[in-house]
Amino acid sequence: MSIYLDFNATAPLAPEALSATIAALQEVPGNASSVHAYGQRAKAMLDDARASVASLLNGEQGEIVFTSGGTEADNLAIRGVAESREREGRRHLIVSSIEHEAVLRTVQAFGRRGWRISLLPVGTSGVIDPARLTAVIDGETAIVSVMHVNNEIGTLQPVADLARVAHEHGAYFHTDAVQSVGRMRVDVREVGADLLSCSGHKFGGPKGAGVLWVRRGLHLAAQLTGGRQERNRRAGTENVPAIAGLGAAAAAARRDAGAREARVGALRDRLERGILERVPRCNVNGDPARRAPNTTNISFDGVDGESLLIALDLEGIAVSTGSACSSGSLDPSHVLKAMGLPPSRVQSAIRFSLGPTTTEEEINRVVDVLPATVSRLRSLASRR
Secondary structure (H helix, E strand, O other): OOEEOEOOOOOOOOHHHHHHHHHHHHHOOOOOOOOOHHHHHHHHHHHHHHHHHHHHHOOOHHHEEEEOOHHHHHHHHHHHHHHHHHHHOOOEEEEEOOOOHHHHHHHHHHHOOOOEEEEEOOOOOOOOOHHHHHHHOOOOEEEEEOOOEOOOOOEEOOHHHHHHHHHHOOOEEEEEOOOOEOOEOOOHHHHOOOEEEEEHHHOOOOOOOEEEEEOOOOOOOOOOOOOOHHHHOOOOOOOHHHHHHHHHHHHHHHHOHHHHHHHHHHHHHHHHHHHHHHOOOEEEOOOOOOEOOOEEEEEEOOOOHHHHHHHHHHOOEEOEOOOHHHOOOOOOOHHHHHOOOOHHHHHOEEEEEOOOOOOHHHHHHHHHHHHHHHHHHHHHHHOO
16 A cells, blocks of 8 residues: 655645646647637636636735746745835845745845845744744834745644734735645635745645735736736746646635545544554654644654655655755754754654545554554664
8 A cells, every 4th residue: 555645745636637737738729828719718727727726715816926836936925025125125034934945045045135134933832923023023124924834844823913013014924825725724814914825736736836826906026027927927928737737726625625624634633643652752743733734743752754754665655754845955854943852853753744635544554554663763773
């Protein structure tokens, strides 16, 4: 049995998304900017996808900007706002210390240009206290960016409270919602953000298509210049097949949202409970209550996380030690380090992330395999 528990890295393509992508590839050869019938059919596919995503987010179609994925959406949000507000004297950026590298490296680039950068700390819960933001924000802050759900530990941040603090000081608020959109209910009006990023391949769409939701009336400087696509906010011929697939995945996610969230949450709890009951010396990382329903991050004392990942892979079980975008790096998780966890706990962490296709049988199999696997690795480690 092959078991896939790495949905936070990427989700398998949903059947609806596959059908929509194939249809666009086979039946719609036109450029969406062309005025002939072929081009209008392509534009109609973009319009349908835009409507589906807007409905999923409770936004407006004109607020949807299609991108190549979450990384580009994060870059467009931060760079676009920063460059448009620089002339106001706002050269201060605030992000959390546990952001995805798409955000962290972007603000670091501004830091090298002389901008002030503030990193909001987190405690062992992995949740940001809004008072931390109040302490560092000022009249020069251009934008605050805090992710909705952390990709490694699944913690859910108080984004609405953080957005209110940002707005009180005239700053914009952006949230990277790549790990929440399509998996749990996300209403941009309730979130309170000015900009929100998401990526289709995290909830069943094809890779290569993402979205930046931009509140109506907000100006940001385009980072790709050329044509007038996406209302002059993102130049370049749109990837119609991938966007069509994204739209289909968004429609499916909206249709099944409540059932998906409840079912996946129950399976995650079953997995976590089984591991903690059957494998001694384990710790769940992050706030056990304030988190997304599909993710658990567990440290196995006395075991190297990479070794456990490989051992589970040999059993046909796919998990992760952290962000897929940092795979191949020998550096420990910056998220767990920022939480102040000891090195041994950081190095022994495994992320299990579930999705709508995860089954109870698969969870039972993982719980059955883990005790002996961890025991064997601990025995080997003790002999060194």
